[in-house]
Amino acid sequence: MIKIKTAGKQVEPVEIGSVTFDFDTSDENIKRIEKLAKDFSQDNNISEDEDIQTMIDFTRGFVDKIFGEGIFNKLYADTPSFSDVLGYTFQVLEAVGIRRNERSKLNKYLDKANAKAQ
Numbered sequence: 001m002i003k004i005k006t007a008g009k010q011v012e013p014v015e016i017g018s019v020t021f022d023f024d025t026s027d028e029n030i031k032r033i034e035k036l037a038k039d040f041s042q043d044n045n046i047s048e049d050e051d052i053q054t055m056i057d058f059t060r061g062f063v064d065k066i067f068g069e070g071i072f073n074k075l076y077a078d079t080p081s082f083s084d085v086l087g088y089t090f091q092v093l094e095a096v097g098i099r100r101n102e103r104s105k106l107n108k109y110l111d112k113a114n115a116k117a118q
Contacts, residue, residue, distance in 0.1 A: 017078040056082045
C-alpha cells in the first residue's frame with residue numbers, strides 16, 4: 001500500500017516581532033489578497049495632506065483584511081508606525097509569493113519528469 005499524507009490546511013506561520021499568527025496560503029485566499037492589493041493600489045485616494053490618524057485607520061483596514069481582525073493593533077503596539085506595519089505586510093506577502101513561485105517551478109519540473117517517464 002502506498003500511503004501519502006495530505007498537506008491539509010494551507011497555512012504559513014508568521015512571526016513579526018512578538019506577534020505570531022497563521023497566514024492562510026490557500027489558492028482562494030491568495031486570489032482574495034491579490035484583489036485587495038489591486039484595489040489598494042488603484043483606490044488609494046489618500047493624499048499626502050491627510051492626517052496621521054486617517055493613515056493609521058486606512059492601514060488598519062488593509063492589514064486586518066489580509067491577516068485577520070486585530071493583527072494591525074498587535075503589530076502597531078510593538079512598532080507604533082503605520083508605515084512600518086505596512087512594510088511588514090508587504091514583506092510577508094512577498095515571502096509567500098516567492099514560496100508559491102518555488103512550488104510552482106517544482107511542479108513544472110515534476111510535470112516534465114512525469115511526461116518523460118511515460
